[in-house]
Every structure is written in structure tokens, then in C-alpha cells.
Amino acid sequence: xxxxxxxxxxxxxxxxxxxxxxxxxxxxxxxxxxxxxxxxxxxxxxxxxxxxxxxxxxxxxxxxxxxxxxxxxxxxxxxxxxxxxxxxxxxxxxxxxxxxxxxxxxxxxxxxxxxxxxxxxxxxxxxxxxxxxxxxxxxxxxxxxxxxxxxxxxxxxxxxxxxxxxxxxxxxxxxxxxxxxxxxxxxxxx
Numbered sequence: 001x002x003x004x005x006x007x008x009x010x011x012x013x014x015x016x017x018x019x020x021x022x023x024x025x026x027x028x029x030x031x032x033x034x035x036x037x038x039x040x041x042x043x044x045x046x047x048x049x050x051x052x053x054x055x056x057x058x059x060x061x062x063x064x065x066x067x068x069x070x071x072x073x074x075x076x077x078x079x080x081x082x083x084x085x086x087x088x089x090x091x092x093x094x095x096x097x098x099x100x101x102x103x104x105x106x107x108x109x110x111x112x113x114x115x116x117x118x119x120x121x122x123x124x125x126x127x128x129x130x131x132x133x134x135x136x137x138x139x140x141x142x143x144x145x146x147x148x149x150x151x152x153x154x155x156x157x158x159x160x161x162x163x164x165x166x167x168x169x170x171x172x173x174x175x176x177x178x179x180x181x182x183x184x185x186x187x188x189x190x
Contacts, residue, residue, distance in 0.1 A: 073110060
């Protein structure tokens with residue numbers, strides 16, 4: 001069964017993208033979707049994984065049980081192995097639907113779409129780079145009203161995608177990066 005309606009995929013290293021997602025994008029999207037939808041909407045964001053939990057397993061489970069992926073795209077997003085695994089997992093799901101193509105990836109642009117790979121540029125993306133301010137005080141700026149309007153449009157489009165998502169299947173593919181090899185000890189052990 002599905003557990004989440006939306007999975008927000010973003011590059012977790014650095015400061016700007018994670019701060020923007022946590023300070024602005026995730027809270028506004030959650031609020032607007034929940035206000036406009038006939039039932040409670042569940043959005044997965046990895047900051048809810050508890051300390052000590054098996055992070056890769058939790059991520060795989062959430063992705064497999066999510067209807068729509070919302071990648072927050074930046075050039076480094078397409079260099080991050082976890083982000084790529086999330087994108088390609090949902091793209092494989094789209095392929096599995098064969099003659100019944102349904103859009104399951106709804107990309108938003110955080111910055112610089114000129115450096116995205118061809119497969120990403122083939123998709124229509126929602127450009128939010130004008131509102132990619134990670135700082136909390138952005139909420140007091142006049143531009144935040146325009147950002148909120150954009151979120152309203154995104155929510156309407158996501159509502160339709162959520163409603164049209166295919167029935168859940170236990171065999172939905174979930175790709176994950178290979179584990180890193182153990183680091184070599186600095187000093188030889190005796």
C-alpha cells in the first residue's frame with residue numbers, strides 16, 4: 001500500500017538546497033496540498049528518519065510506497081548517487097506501466113537548468129529559481145507571495161498526479177547506490 005503521496009528528493013549536502021526545502025518548499029507545499037485535498041496528504045522528507053534508523057532501508061521503503069516524486073533540481077542533484085537512484089527508480093516505474101504512461105516525476109528547478117542531463121531536460125519542469133532563497137526571513141519578503149502562488153499551482157498539478165497514480169505494486173523497483181567500501185585504517189593494526 002502507498003504510505004506517501006509525495007517524496008521530495010533533493011541534494012542533501014551543502015546549505016542552500018536543504019535549507020530552502022526545509023524552510024520554504026516542504027512546509028508550504030504540505031500546507032497548501034493538505035488544505036486543498038479531500039483527505040490528509042502525506043509528504044516524505046528524509047529529515048523525519050529517526051536517529052539510529054537504517055537510513056538506506058527507510059529511504060527505499062518510503063520511495064517504494066510513494067505515488068509521485070518531486071525532485072528539487074540543481075546541477076549537483078544530477079551528480080548525487082542517491083538523488084539519481086530516486087529519480088531513476090520512479091522513471092523505471094513509469095516504464096513498467098507500458099501503454100498506460102502516467103507522469104510520476106514532477107521536477108522543480110532550484111537553480112541552473114543549463115547543466116542538467118538530457119533525460120531531465122526532456123521533462124517539463126516548474127522553474128522556481130527566482131524564489132530559491134534559503135533564508136528564513138524570505139517569508140517576510142514581497143516575493144514570498146509570488147512563491148506562495150507558485151506553490152498553489154504546483155499543488156493543483158500534484159493533486160491530479162496523485163489521483164492518477166497507478167495502483168500500488170509490491171514489485172515497484174527501487175534502485176540504491178552500491179555501499180561504499182570500508183575506509184582503510186590509518187594505522188596498521190597489530
